[in-house]
Amino acid sequence: MTAFDVDEEKVGRPLSEAFTAPAISATAFTRLGEDSEAPVLPAPVLDGLAGPLGDLVRPAAAAREATQEDVAKALVDHEADVLVIVLPTGASQAIRMFAGAALAAGVAVVNATPEEVARDADIRRRFKEAGVVLLGDDLRSHVGATTLHTALIELMLSRGLVLGSTYQLNVGGNTDFLNLADTGRSATKFASKANALRAAGMTEVDGVAGPTGFVGHLADTKLCFASIKATSVLGSEVEIDLKLKVEDSPNAAGVIANAVRLGKAATDRGLSGTVDGASALLFKSPPHGLPESEARTAFLEFAS
Structure with missing residues (x-):
């Protein structure tokens, strides 16, 4: 396991320390266990800090030099199965960079942001042709x-x-x-x-x-x-x-866990591209949305 960030308060530190570093305001409900010492690696800044966040977060020097190729190599080196993209809304370049790095590394993607990735026909096609699972867009909260x-x-x-x-x-x-x-x-x-x-x-x-x-x-x-x-x-x-x-923040935790499980299960079953039906319960804006009751049925059918 590994994580990526651009914040100098987090890059280069173990996840256990970055987990509660400023400017996080979420409550720490659980210990990280065996993943507590996972490294937080630098990612390209791109447009991630555009807008108000630029006044709050100072990018690490290593993040200014990081590339998409660095992210893809790290995913391979750390034997990642699923990459969860949780970046600021509006950071279209950075979000698509992570999707491209995961595609190059052959790693399934969960796009928890509202930026169109799974709904983008060209990106969806590239993941399908490469045999890589792509889930999204915009994670639903548990009861939100x-x-x-x-x-x-x-x-x-x-x-x-x-x-x-x-x-x-x-x-x-x-x-x-x-x-x-x-x-x-x-x-x-x-x-x-x-x-x-x-x-x-x-x-x-x-x-x-x-x-x-x-x-x-x-x-x-x-x-x-x-x-x-x-x-x-x-x-x-x-x-x-x-x-x-x-x-x-914790209102999304269980849904993220299910999305990761869905990404891994779909990969293990030899699926690729988007997983229609099962995705509709977990995301606000999947390629093919469903009413709540139909989405729940489709997800349980996939899980069984």
């Missing part, structure tokens, strides 16, 4: 804003309601929300969430769904405020308003 939102949409449709308008407003205080406060960096996040709502059955998304504010003192707490309006029998109106509060 999008999962709750899409489940409610499916419920209302299953009861015969006609959907009207909706919104999903998210605020938080970690570095993810700091980065997303830059509208130039958050565009793909809004697009990804819109894809998820369409897959749930809201074919015309009338409203907003995405990050709408950075509140520093919230740290790793995420607040979601959502509303769905619909029309029921005899034209009567139904409206759901809700508030969801979660600790953001």
